[in-house]
Amino acid sequence: MAREEVTWLSTREAARQLGITTRTLYRLIDSGQVPAYKFGRVIRLKEAEVDAFVEQARIRPGALEHLYADGGPDDEEL
Structure with a gap:
């Protein structure tokens, strides 16, 4: 039975990777x-x-509709 190699991150490295x-x-x-x-x-x-956490945090399309005006994201003035 082969062991899977684990890459460990310090808290500083993980925080930097997550921004x-x-x-x-x-x-x-x-x-x-x-x-x-x-x-x-x-x-x-x-x-x-940490990579799995990032994937779980992914925003699904349409999930942010409540954040922009009635007309949609393209209606925003520049």
Whole structure:
């Protein structure tokens, strides 16, 4: 049985990859939205799980209709 190689990220690396602050990342970890692992005093994240979080956060087409004017996104004035 072969083990799958895991790529570990530090909280700083994961936050940078997500484009958020480490403080926001800690909130996501604490709320259970992003899985993380504590080894002694060090917190690490699996890169594949960070990538899965990004995919789960993907916005579905039409999900933002409530944010723009009645006419749709193309009606916006420049």
